[in-house]
Amino acid sequence: xxxxxxxxxxxxxxxxxxxxxxxxxxxxxxxxxxxxxxxxxxxxxxxxxxxxxxxxxxxxxxxxxxxxxxxxxxxxxxxxxxxxxxxxxxxxxxxxxxxxxxxxxxxxxxxxxxxxxxxxxxxxxxxxxxxxxxxxxxxxxxxxxxxxxxxxxxxxxxxxxxxxxxxxxxxxxxxxxxxxxxxxxxxxxxxxxxxxxxxxxxxxxxxxxxxxxxxxxxxxxxxxxxxxxxxxxxxxxxxxxxxxxxxxxxxxxxxxxxxxxxxxxxxxxxxxxxxxxxxxxxxxxxxxxxxxxxxxxxxxxxxxxxxxxxxxxxxxxxxxxxx
Amino acid sequence: xxxxxxxxxxxxxxxxxxxxxxxxxxxxxxxxxxxxxxxxxxxxxxxxxxxxxxxxxxxxxxxxxxxxxxxxxxxxxxxxxxxxxxxxxxxxxxxxxxxxxxxxxxxxxxxxxxxxxxxxxxxxxxxxxxxxxxxxxxxxxxxxxxxxxxxxxxxxxxxxxxxxxxxxxxxxxxxxxxxxxxxxxxxxxxxxxxxxxxxxxxxxxxxxxxxxxxxxxxxxxxxxxxxxxxxxxxxxxxxxxxxxxxxxxxxxxxxxxxxxxxxxxxxxxxxxxxxxxxxxxxxxxxxxxxxxxxxxxxxxxxxxxxxxxxxxxxxxxxxxxxx
Numbered sequence: 001x002x003x004x005x006x007x008x009x010x011x012x013x014x015x016x017x018x019x020x021x022x023x024x025x026x027x028x029x030x031x032x033x034x035x036x037x038x039x040x041x042x043x044x045x046x047x048x049x050x051x052x053x054x055x056x057x058x059x060x061x062x063x064x065x066x067x068x069x070x071x072x073x074x075x076x077x078x079x080x081x082x083x084x085x086x087x088x089x090x091x092x093x094x095x096x097x098x099x100x101x102x103x104x105x106x107x108x109x110x111x112x113x114x115x116x117x118x119x120x121x122x123x124x125x126x127x128x129x130x131x132x133x134x135x136x137x138x139x140x141x142x143x144x145x146x147x148x149x150x151x152x153x154x155x156x157x158x159x160x161x162x163x164x165x166x167x168x169x170x171x172x173x174x175x176x177x178x179x180x181x182x183x184x185x186x187x188x189x190x191x192x193x194x195x196x197x198x199x200x201x202x203x204x205x206x207x208x209x210x211x212x213x214x215x216x217x218x219x220x221x222x223x224x225x226x227x228x229x230x231x232x233x234x235x236x237x238x239x240x241x242x243x244x245x246x247x248x249x250x251x252x253x254x255x256x257x258x259x260x261x262x263x264x265x266x267x268x269x270x271x272x273x274x275x276x277x278x279x280x281x282x283x284x285x286x287x288x289x290x291x292x293x294x295x296x297x298x299x300x301x302x303x304x305x306x307x308x309x310x311x312x313x314x315x316x317x318x319x320x321x322x323x
Numbered sequence: 324x325x326x327x328x329x330x331x332x333x334x335x336x337x338x339x340x341x342x343x344x345x346x347x348x349x350x351x352x353x354x355x356x357x358x359x360x361x362x363x364x365x366x367x368x369x370x371x372x373x374x375x376x377x378x379x380x381x382x383x384x385x386x387x388x389x390x391x392x393x394x395x396x397x398x399x400x401x402x403x404x405x406x407x408x409x410x411x412x413x414x415x416x417x418x419x420x421x422x423x424x425x426x427x428x429x430x431x432x433x434x435x436x437x438x439x440x441x442x443x444x445x446x447x448x449x450x451x452x453x454x455x456x457x458x459x460x461x462x463x464x465x466x467x468x469x470x471x472x473x474x475x476x477x478x479x480x481x482x483x484x485x486x487x488x489x490x491x492x493x494x495x496x497x498x499x500x501x502x503x504x505x506x507x508x509x510x511x512x513x514x515x516x517x518x519x520x521x522x523x524x525x526x527x528x529x530x531x532x533x534x535x536x537x538x539x540x541x542x543x544x545x546x547x548x549x550x551x552x553x554x555x556x557x558x559x560x561x562x563x564x565x566x567x568x569x570x571x572x573x574x575x576x577x578x579x580x581x582x583x584x585x586x587x588x589x590x591x592x593x594x595x596x597x598x599x600x601x602x603x604x605x606x607x608x609x610x611x612x613x614x615x616x617x618x619x620x621x622x623x624x625x626x627x628x629x630x631x632x633x634x635x636x637x638x639x640x641x642x643x644x645x646x
Contacts, residue, residue, distance in 0.1 A: 003326065003644050005646050007645070034366050036364050039362050041359050041375050043357050043377040043382065043410070046410075046413065048375055048382070048384070050362065050373050054366040059366065059388075061371070061373070061386050063406055065382075065408060065413040066413075067412060067413030069411075070413050070414075072412075073411060073412035075412040075413065075414055077413070078413075079408070079413050079415055081406050081415050081418070083404050083406075085402070087366070087369075088396060089393045089395075089396035089398040090388040090389075090390030090398065090400070090401075090402050091393075091398055092402055092404050095326075095404070319644060319645075321326050321642060321644065322328050322330070322642075323329065323420055
């Protein structure tokens, strides 16, 4: 049994994670997986999500706990454990830090969206939100595009500066600018990525500042959350989701649908892009991710395979434990 | 994060496990826990069970995989991982071998039943089935009663002998006898414990060989399984179950109920015995366990507490890993 912690996870090459996410999308096309609906268990004000997913060779179960009051104990509110099993013999193979795996795979979901849904030569981008996901979205954006100026907005300028500094250490050739207002960020950016838990749209701009841009929503994982104003989706030439569950699970899709601002037919599954891509020139594009266990499965497999090849690689991943 | 493997688990004092099971029963009376229905996920011919349970201070999630074809790979068909979290901050605290934990706690469920539902001075006992649970039932029986002769029945005499030899190494002062027929075992034993996956009753005896004895059914976890003939439950003065789910989940209770052989009112929850006990003299008693996550929670807490006190104890439990 291999044990893979947060530090192991953070040291993994972004290419490997992003390739795994692309593999997950590809298996959506071939449908060679079994992903039961995720299960929600409530206890007091807390929530436990159980997310299993099976491929032919492996299966994964992700346990995610959401404890809004964890900050009182100086702990993160979201925790997770990922258990990877062999799907032929049933044996458990690896235990992984679920929060760290989720952070990486969600970053890579944004990364693949940037790769497929923005022009190769974009030079400006904006990140709204500087939590774990704001940071990972920025990392995978910078991994995929040669951004010259990264705009960052959050209510707390200190946290934004801290994130910018961490990014500058890892990626070269760009500068970051902290925006006082999110509208300034949207105005300047060719791609706008939001990773917030906001209940209400985080900016308000005229349509002309929306046209021709790509908007990526990573937060808003519940129907009562919405990051982008309805005008974004209304102005779009194309709307993509990682999974059609987004139509129910996220206010960014559910609200415009309910209000008749966008038609269900217009909402397309991202995986359908894989073979032929999307002609992004002069297009206004919206991508919404709510995530799914299939991503966790693909990334867990890639990490596990990395850990078992560790002897002949430079990178040492994971700790062997006797189960 | 503490990692507790099979070997750690097997080294734990039986008193600690059995006390934890009694604690679980006690919390059934005070109802200070939250145990959602277990979830079943099917994949091909395999099954994944997800069993969460919350107390005020901790929560546990047990993942159990049942792979009937695992023997083809030389692996056990049932595997499990138990994740214990803090229920105030949500942090994961420990990962435990779920199969080993299940083996111990189920053994102890039988042990507590022996303790409460047999006379203190019984000297004979029979175990039907020599799988992991046959062995653990025998261990917890011998822990609770000074048995002089242990009768063992299974279709494969070699396996029975192997189990008997292992028990003799651990417990003193008893002999074991391998029975050719289960009827011989029932005839000789004051308590009969079955731990099989049999679809049909494993013996047939006249009522006079049932009266005044205690029958404990540990197998038959599905409605299409039944270990004891209907005559046992029909002859009983009292029927106890670990949880009322047994009335649906196990053929040993569901079938006699359906056929009107026993009345629902006669089926009592074992926890109700805790305070006043049960007068076992000259009584015929049936106990059926189907298990529940509450037992796993109580045992996982006890083991975790043991692991965190390891420095000032003689017994070293678990391996610290950086999560």
